[in-house]
Amino acid sequence: MIKSSILGYPRIGTDREWKRALEAFWSGKIEESEFHSQLQVIRLNHLRKQQEKGISFIPVNDFSYYDHVLDTAAMFGIIPKRFSYKGGAVPLSVYYAIARGTKDAAASEMTKWFNTNYHYIVPEMDGASPVLTENKPLIAYREAKEKLGIEGKPVILGPLTFLKLSKGYSPSETDAWLDRLIPLYVQILQELSNEGVPWVQIDEPILVTKLSLDDVQRLKTIYETFAASVPGINIMLQTYFESVEHYNDIVSLPVKGIGLDFVHGFSGNISSIRAQGFPKDKVLGAGIIDGRGIWKSQLREKIALLKELVKIVSPECLVVQSSCSLLHVPVTVKQETKLASELKDALAFADEKLDELVLLVNAITRDGAGIVGELEKNDRAIEALKQSDERNRSDIQHAVAAISDQPLERNRPFSERHIVQQKKWQLPIFPTTTIGSFPQSAEVRKARQQWRNAEWNNEQYADFIREQIDIWIKLQEETGLDVLVHGEFERTDMVEFFGEKLAGFAFTQNGWVQSYGSRCVKPPIIFGDVAFTREMTVEETKYAQSRTECPVKGMLTGPITIMNWSFVREDIPREQIAYQLAYALRQEVEALERAGIGMIQVDEPAVREGLPLKEDEQAKYLSWAIKAFRMATCTVKDTTQIHTHMCYCEFHDMIHSIEAMDADVISIETSRSHGELIHSFELNTYKLGIGLGVYDIHSPRIPLVEEMTSMIERALRVLDPKLFWINPDCGLKTRGFEETVDSLRNMVEATRIVRKKY
Numbered sequence: 001m002i003k004s005s006i007l008g009y010p011r012i013g014t015d016r017e018w019k020r021a022l023e024a025f026w027s028g029k030i031e032e033s034e035f036h037s038q039l040q041v042i043r044l045n046h047l048r049k050q051q052e053k054g055i056s057f058i059p060v061n062d063f064s065y066y067d068h069v070l071d072t073a074a075m076f077g078i079i080p081k082r083f084s085y086k087g088g089a090v091p092l093s094v095y096y097a098i099a100r101g102t103k104d105a106a107a108s109e110m111t112k113w114f115n116t117n118y119h120y121i122v123p124e125m126d127g128a129s130p131v132l133t134e135n136k137p138l139i140a141y142r143e144a145k146e147k148l149g150i151e152g153k154p155v156i157l158g159p160l161t162f163l164k165l166s167k168g169y170s171p172s173e174t175d176a177w178l179d180r181l182i183p184l185y186v187q188i189l190q191e192l193s194n195e196g197v198p199w200v201q202i203d204e205p206i207l208v209t210k211l212s213l214d215d216v217q218r219l220k221t222i223y224e225t226f227a228a229s230v231p232g233i234n235i236m237l238q239t240y241f242e243s244v245e246h247y248n249d250i251v252s253l254p255v256k257g258i259g260l261d262f263v264h265g266f267s268g269n270i271s272s273i274r275a276q277g278f279p280k281d282k283v284l285g286a287g288i289i290d291g292r293g294i295w296k297s298q299l300r301e302k303i304a305l306l307k308e309l310v311k312i313v314s315p316e317c318l319v320v321q322s323s324c325s326l327l328h329v330p331v332t333v334k335q336e337t338k339l340a341s342e343l344k345d346a347l348a349f350a351d352e353k354l355d356e357l358v359l360l361v362n363a364i365t366r367d368g369a370g371i372v373g374e375l376e377k378n379d380r381a382i383e384a385l386k387q388s389d390e391r392n393r394s395d396i397q398h399a400v401a402a403i404s405d406q407p408l409e410r411n412r413p414f415s416e417r418h419i420v421q422q423k424k425w426q427l428p429i430f431p432t433t434t435i436g437s438f439p440q441s442a443e444v445r446k447a448r449q450q451w452r453n454a455e456w457n458n459e460q461y462a463d464f465i466r467e468q469i470d471i472w473i474k475l476q477e478e479t480g481l482d483v484l485v486h487g488e489f490e491r492t493d494m495v496e497f498f499g500e501k502l503a504g505f506a507f508t509q510n511g512w513v514q515s516y517g518s519r520c521v522k523p524p525i526i527f528g529d530v531a532f533t534r535e536m537t538v539e540e541t542k543y544a545q546s547r548t549e550c551p552v553k554g555m556l557t558g559p560i561t562i563m564n565w566s567f568v569r570e571d572i573p574r575e576q577i578a579y580q581l582a583y584a585l586r587q588e589v590e591a592l593e594r595a596g597i598g599m600i601q602v603d604e605p606a607v608r609e610g611l612p613l614k615e616d617e618q619a620k621y622l623s624w625a626i627k628a629f630r631m632a633t634c635t636v637k638d639t640t641q642i643h644t645h646m647c648y649c650e651f652h653d654m655i656h657s658i659e660a661m662d663a664d665v666i667s668i669e670t671s672r673s674h675g676e677l678i679h680s681f682e683l684n685t686y687k688l689g690i691g692l693g694v695y696d697i698h699s700p701r702i703p704l705v706e707e708m709t710s711m712i713e714r715a716l717r718v719l720d721p722k723l724f725w726i727n728p729d730c731g732l733k734t735r736g737f738e739e740t741v742d743s744l745r746n747m748v749e750a751t752r753i754v755r756k757k758y
């Protein structure tokens with residue numbers, strides 16, 4: 001009989017009660033014991049839900065108090081030295097100190113979990129001597145069994161992935177580290193086996209990335225050791241997010257099951273299994289329901305796929321699964337009361353995906369008996385959205401097709417634009433500017449709330465925004481900045497603000513997903529053809545410009561960032577969505593220009609986030625991402641200066657793409673890895689305007705003038721002074737009022753000092 005399973009369930013709860021519990025505990029509103037019991041209620045609810053739906057293998061230990069990578073590090077007692085930890089089970093105070101920092105010790109670094117928008121805490125191996133502090137998977141297994149009679153499937157982050165995601169050791173120490181970790185894993189597995197646990201899921205998503213032959217050998221060593229030491233336990237070696245590299249090596253490992261992603265790694269994995277078959281003595285975890293997307297599955301297609309798989313592996317050896325943990329999707333569509341029905345009916349969040357899994361199992365085992373109605377409903381829902389007006393804007397489709405074929409180039413090359421722009425703007429050497437936002441004070445947030453609750457009318461709110469703009473235009477002038485901004489006070493975030501004004505977007509009431517820790521995001525849904533409907537930023541920008549003689553830079557979010565921070569439709573390629581967004585943004589760029597705004601910044605902080613995991617797909621992605629940026633910005637006059645901003649520092653492999661964007665000025669976050677970045681720009685002789693962030697906006701600390709002068713001078717050793725701009729490394733919306741003003745003053749002072757030498 002075919003079985004069903006998921007790889008993990010969202011932690012946050014139907015109403016984000018998990019987030020609220022964490023924050024209540026952090027702020028001292030609830031005691032630790034109360035906190036534990038609140039989280040237990042949430043955890044058991046999630047298990048009960050899966051039990052009631054009839055999921056065969058229910059994951060346990062997928063739940064976390066913050067992050068599963070941090071859990072794994074804590075389980076092994078891998079605690080950075082700066083936190084006072086005395087051994088034994090890691091207390092919550094230490095656990096949260098690592099995640100969030102304290103006044104004496106900086107938090108551990110946080111970074112993206114593969115190509116998702118989930119962020120994990122990076123384990124720091126330096127100086128650690130791993131021990132098993134507690135068997136967390138066993139505790140979770142026992143709880144599910146005792147409380148609900150569930151035979152859970154403990155989820156454990158595998159050793160190779162854990163080690164690869166950690167830092168604080170050199171590559172040559174990899175084997176030594178594995179030698180320390182493997183016995184701890186064996187101990188966990190042994191205890192689970194003694195308890196009678198039938199199956200564990202060991203996650204090794206690293207297997208979808210490029211592995212060295214040494215890594216393949218390590219993989220063999222790890223799983224051969226597990227097989228030899230704990231023969232009694234069935235391991236489902238789980239991969240996700242892409243197809244596996246080294247298919248043959250992986251399916252030959254001595255484990256009982258192999259989990260593959262047949263959604264995001266479909267073509268790679270299906271060709272491997274078609275060509276090489278699948279071992280008869282193993283279970284296939286077939287990840288065919290998209291764990292990361294929000295759309296209903298095409299059930300008939302999934303059934304056809306399952307029927308094909310059943311010919312390769314017998315039904316007893318097939319588990320129908322989500323492609324990855326459901327951590328990446330919201331909890332349920334049920335609570336959405338405001339979405340148009342043709343959209344709502346086509347959505348499947350975590351709970352609806354459980355239903356789909358069970359339905360698929362029934363479809364195969366009973367050969368369709370009793371599910372005909374369900375399948376027809378599924379067809380109808382998908383068809384209705386497909387036929388909707390929003391997905392069939394021929395005006396947009398034609399316009400985008402037409403401009404995609406154009407050269408998408410500015411009138412003149414940068415070298416010539418630079419001259420006319422210099423002439424027009426008459427900026428001093430080393431112009432100073434900021435990245436766009438100024439502090440979103442409590443007052444600003446409250447005003448927005450009052451306006452949203454209709455306590456304030458549009459005019460009151462607009463007046464308030466204008467007052468803020470006035471305040472900050474004056475402050476920027478007093479500080480001596482050369483290029484001003486309006487401050488982004490009217491925006492909640494970089495995507496929602498634009499999505500609300502563009503056609504093709506929908507907003508859920510409760511579609512939250514965990515981004516990191518207790519922070520959840522509610523990505524918009526791009527469900528239809530994207531279209532410009534009205535000006536989005538012109539009014540505020542024009543107003544700001546009317547209050548000063550200095551140039552005011554318009555501020556837009558770029559097409560790729562909007563796309564990467566949204567849930568997007570899947571019936572057309574991402575590339576097309578990017579072009580539609582670009583076309584809409586182009587109309588905003590042109591409207592700003594018509595309104596007399598001569599400098600326009602199109603932010604693209606999220607370009608790197610969309611980078612495919614597979615190296616051979618990266619160039620293609622970058623090429624259409626760059627094309628979308630150019631599409632949005634190429635029609636302006638020579639004198640109009642296009643700026644862009646990116647906020648991460650791994651640029652070495654992307655400099656040519658950045659150059660190809662052909663922005664007149666790029667500002668980038670660099671203050672934390674300055675030397676390295678300058679080096680990559682030097683090697684690549686970047687030839688466009690560039691502003692290297694001269695101070696770190698993530699810290700409340702006011703940077704000293706001397707720190708910034710030395711940073712600028714260092715950069716000037718490799719960069720052309722005529723192309724160099726000076727700015728903080730990102731937007732200032734999270735900073736306080738006074739520290740922002742003081743920091744900017746120091747920045748301008750540092751610039752003046754350096755200018756004297758040129």
Ligand code: GLN
Pocket residue numbers: 435436437488494555603605645646647730731732733
């Ligand atoms: N213009 C945006 C701001 O200043 C850019 C933010 C970002 O890079 N994430 O807030």
Ligand code: ZN
Pocket residue numbers: 435605645646647669729730731
């Ligand atoms: Zn930034």
